[in-house]
Amino acid sequence: xxxxxxxxxxxxxxxxxxxxxxxxxxxxxxxxxxxxxxxxxxxxxxxxxxxxxxxxxxxxxxxxxxxxxxxxxxxxxxxxxxxxxxxxxxxxxxxxxxxxxxxxxxxxxxxxxxxxxxxxxxxxxxxxxxxxxxxxxxxxxxxxxxxxxxxxxxxxxxxxxxxxxxxxxxxxxxxxxxxxxxxxxxxxxxxxxxxxxxxxxxxxxxxxxxxxxxxxxxxxxxxxxxxxxxxxxxxxxxxxxxxxxxxxxxxxxxxxxxxxxxxxxxxxxxxxxxxxxxxxxxxxxxxxxxxxxxxxxxx
Amino acid sequence: xxxxxxxxxxxxxxxxxxxxxxxxxxxxxxxxxxxxxxxxxxxxxxxxxxxxxxxxxxxxxxxxxxxxxxxxxxxxxxxxxxxxxxxxxxxxxxxxxxxxxxxxxxxxxxxxxxxxxxxxxxxxxxxxxxxxxxxxxxxxxxxxxxxxxxxxxxxxxxxxxxxxxxxxxxxxxxxxxxxxxxxxxxxxxxxxxxxxxxxxxxxxxxxxxxxxxxxxxxxxxxxxxxxxxxxxxxxxxxxxxxxxxxxxxxxxxxxxxxxxxxxxxxxxxxxxxxxxxxxxxxxxxxxxxxxxxxxxxxx
Numbered sequence: 065x066x067x068x069x070x071x072x073x074x075x076x077x078x079x080x081x082x083x084x085x086x087x088x089x090x091x092x093x094x095x096x097x098x099x100x101x102x103x104x105x106x107x108x109x110x111x112x113x114x115x116x117x118x119x120x121x122x123x124x125x126x127x128x129x130x131x132x133x134x135x136x137x138x139x140x141x142x143x144x145x146x147x148x149x150x151x152x153x154x155x156x157x158x159x160x161x162x163x164x165x166x167x168x169x170x171x172x173x174x175x176x177x178x179x180x181x182x183x184x185x186x187x188x189x190x191x192x193x194x195x196x197x198x199x200x201x202x203x204x205x206x207x208x209x210x211x212x213x214x215x216x217x218x219x220x221x222x223x224x225x226x227x228x229x230x231x232x233x234x235x236x237x238x239x240x241x242x243x244x245x246x247x248x249x250x251x252x253x254x255x256x257x258x259x260x261x262x263x264x265x266x267x268x269x270x271x272x273x274x275x276x277x278x279x280x281x282x283x284x285x286x287x288x289x290x291x292x293x294x295x296x297x298x299x300x301x302x303x304x305x306x307x308x309x310x311x312x313x314x315x316x317x318x319x320x321x322x323x324x325x326x327x328x329x330x331x332x333x334x335x336x337x338x339x340x341x342x343x344x345x346x347x348x349x350x351x352x353x354x355x356x357x358x359x360x361x362x363x
Numbered sequence: 364x365x366x367x368x369x370x371x372x373x374x375x376x377x378x379x380x381x382x383x384x385x386x387x388x389x390x391x392x393x394x395x396x397x398x399x400x401x402x403x404x405x406x407x408x409x410x411x412x413x414x415x416x417x418x419x420x421x422x423x424x425x426x427x428x429x430x431x432x433x434x435x436x437x438x439x440x441x442x443x444x445x446x447x448x449x450x451x452x453x454x455x456x457x458x459x460x461x462x463x464x465x466x467x468x469x470x471x472x473x474x475x476x477x478x479x480x481x482x483x484x485x486x487x488x489x490x491x492x493x494x495x496x497x498x499x500x501x502x503x504x505x506x507x508x509x510x511x512x513x514x515x516x517x518x519x520x521x522x523x524x525x526x527x528x529x530x531x532x533x534x535x536x537x538x539x540x541x542x543x544x545x546x547x548x549x550x551x552x553x554x555x556x557x558x559x560x561x562x563x564x565x566x567x568x569x570x571x572x573x574x575x576x577x578x579x580x581x582x583x584x585x586x587x588x589x590x591x592x593x594x595x596x597x598x599x600x601x602x603x604x605x606x607x608x609x610x611x612x613x614x615x616x617x618x619x620x621x622x623x624x625x626x627x628x629x630x631x632x633x634x635x636x637x638x639x640x641x642x643x644x645x646x647x648x649x650x651x652x653x654x655x656x657x658x659x660x661x662x
Binding site: 095210 | 381382383385386387388389390391394438442445447448465466467468470471473474475477478479481482484485486488489492493495496497499500503504506507508509510511513514516517518519520521528
């Protein structure tokens, strides 16, 4: 089965399990709205791709790991969109959860998604019960304190923050968890796969900073220029736009170079390249390079 | 070791693990503020008491289950105090997390506590790895969708709700999880212990409704009359004060009667009675009964 179809099916199964009579219907609806339709599903794709590269001998568990990662990501988006953070009215081109269901249900949907993420792992651990604790720990480390995405978001509430620390936690942590979890779900050593996740995560955050400055709001589905507006640390502001693009390209090259030699390597390399083009199209990079060169000639 | 001291030590260990250099310091402080000093720690006490009644052959795992339950409870308090729910300035007689640290850190502290709860379980599963999945599932069911405390809170956002469903989820679910988890942590069958948790949980919620009407704000550490103010379902409003007190007494008696015959039973009965007196002192019940009798004579 196609990876994306596999992910959508596993997500739908995880969510449906809780959509039963007696559940509060508006929270059920808010949870579904948080997860479907999805974005690029890049974290679960990475997880499944690594699991496949490692043999994928327990596909239910790889699916559960992919689901847990995506539910954590969705929870973080729902909470990031709250009035006390981004106060976003839209997400993925349609109303955010808080806009569609109100702030209380947005808080609760995020909470429920975090719980559901771990519950999905436990529900799938029947065949390989000894893999549950390390897998859960990996996903918790990517999510919580001290270095997960929740910690990353919390750096926005600190008076001082190093850009690299912030980005590593805010985005990188869940990418690193995605590659490590894919290996662990397949019973393989996660350490060989962490660097791929680390670099891709950093690349993703740098891409977000670049897109925040460059892109059309209709393309991204959220209002632009939020980082500057909210005074958030940004690679594009710190390194300049062309510096940020060069940094992004270096990170993608590093991610590709870190992929261990294995049967699944070509597919993984292709996934990274495709994702890199989706995030920061070559056409944009060339356009920025052209403008920088023109400025140099003029100066 | 005294149960309460054991719980405080385990909680402190769980929190300290994440208080390391590189963690966002204000979120660390908000998390500690959420958990210390605690309330009655009734859920972890119940969990440890049941684990002891079942032999407590893996105390690290019972501790972790107790910690997970208390962290979930603290997370729910921190999120319940947010402006979009109770907007509480105080909790346990001092500033609430949102009042002390602001709304963004209150959202993130709750999120981090939920993650930490599951992470604590995984970290303690080394001796009895096969107990992890069922234990995690029990605690997730008490917390998330469709019947856990998050679902319970969500019923406040629904246009229609049955009082019993609301209370079972909002409070009862985590009590039922506490007794079941105590048994599972000790490798015992959780089903014999669920009724104790169910009844105590309902008793606790009814007690809360009674206290909301009756008590002095200095005693409870939070403003009174919130239920009426916020239009929340309440046993005290639905059954009248004396009806609610009789209901409470019946639930406590049922909880005590449900305790399975075992070596730890006398200790558990004593814990339930002590907690019942703490929640709704006999003196209050007698005072209300006296007033009701006087009204009947006057009528």
